[in-house]
Amino acid sequence: MYEGVIQHLIDELGRLPGVGPKGAQRIAFHLLAADPEDVKRLAAALVEVTERVRFCRTCGNVAEADECRICLDPRRDLSVICVVEEPKDVAAIEKIREFRGRYHVLGGAISPIDGVGPDELRIRELMTRLSDGTVTELILATDPNLEGEATATYLARLVKPMGLRVTRPASGLPVGGDLEYADEVTLGRAFEGRRLLDV
């Protein structure tokens, strides 16, 4: 244990995801030794992020205005919406630079244990977006775990009467990896979803 303010800082840092007690201590002492100007810039960034960042009213992604950059971009394809759980999933998919549609961030996945049902997610907003008929394809890119699968199934059933094209990204072997290192569940899925090799 350290004296008052230092311990306070360590405790606060320790509450961050991925930071344990040792890591928190290390960061705290790094900040103490750093140039005060750098630390002030970090503090300002922390304050700024809480004050300025909002959630896009259309898709739920992080934004600095009422709507996010992607929703405001007129070059985006309006007929495709990709549904994800979290804003960081948007960033991951943006990295492939192939997807030109827009997103819808649910804010989580259905998980009754955590008290998260369809009403706690931004599903009503999604239905509103789909109602005007512009969107023809829905990509359900929720996480490939139990809760993500359940959410995808739920959404697929919900939008079925609308006659949209509903797709889900494939699960399978990682590119550039070795078959022998894949775990049995992934390998099983990869076999289920095998496709014809057309030569």
Place this chain on the structure above:
Amino acid sequence: MYLTRLALTDFRSWAVADVSLEPGVTVFSGPNGEGKTNLVEAVGYVATLGSHRAAQDAPLVRRGAERAVLRAAVTSTDGSSILEIEVNPGRANRVRLNRAPLTRPREILGVLRTVLFAPEDLALVKGDPGERRRFLDDLLVAMAPRYAAVRGDYDRVLRQRSALLKSAGLKSGRSAQARDAIAATLDVWDAHLARTGAELLVGRERLVRALRPLVERSYTAVVGAQGPAAIAYRRSFGEAAPGGTGNTAERQNAEKSAGTRGAELGMAEAGLRDALADARTSELDRGVCLVGPHRDELELFIREMPARGYASHGESWSLALALRLASFDLLRAGREDPVLILDDVFAELDAGRRDRLAALVAGAEQVLVTAAAPADVPPVLAGARFTISGGVLTRAG
């Protein structure tokens, strides 16, 4: 396969223990409370990542210590392996195989295979259905480690669905709209429960079919006379009535190609789905999940009467032994012998059954025996002997 070494740190009563072992029989004897069972319990833990005596890990760590460390060296036809497990109660255990850390502890399952006989086995016959389901699931994992994942998935679906049913029960007074919303979410979980549940169900049913003749044979062998014992698997739901709410076309398709595992899975999944649909109202009323492998039962019979309630103490014991012997037969069929552990079982048996049990297991590649009195161990199980006294382990022969 056989163990060549077992080393423990802060496990149960042992601050430190280190034993070199050989193939064949090894007997650990000593007064009660000296830690004989703790040694073989550790072997079982390395094989299954669970104890036969404690549901939680906390009692496994010596009082005052923070963690327990178990190390075992195993020789099998694949060569030798070193297994290391650090038991951290309340946190994730750390597991290393041949010095390399494993990301998922369950990857170690199957490296060491054991069959453990213990006084607690009496609960297999006299205890709750949960004991018998656990017996089947543990054996399933020992036969095919893949089932550890199936079991984990099923537990998770079940927990999610149960949480939903519970909260739906609280909301049942709400509008019709709210009920529709709950029904739509339940439909999703029903589908997932049926899919993973079918996998577990078919696995268990196939296992029981393979086990049945072996249990009958083992029971006769232990009792020494014709004593018709039988086992059967009973699902928590009956066959759905024809014209039920389920997808009949799918079921007909499945029936056409009956016999294959895929077809069995398809039928079990359709059956579970129908049963869930039929039970929906009562499940919502009671707020619990009433259908699925978690409510199934492994039925045990002696002379065509249910063993639970009808069998005598001695008969129950013999049936429990027969279940373990049958597991051993199944696990060794076409593969190498698992390590056989007899924890304090001879004291409970009469001389005839004692000798017959000893004769049945004497041929196993490695047998670890614990007994308070060495005289209880039949002479056919001669081999290395260790005595434990005052917390010290000494080789006696």
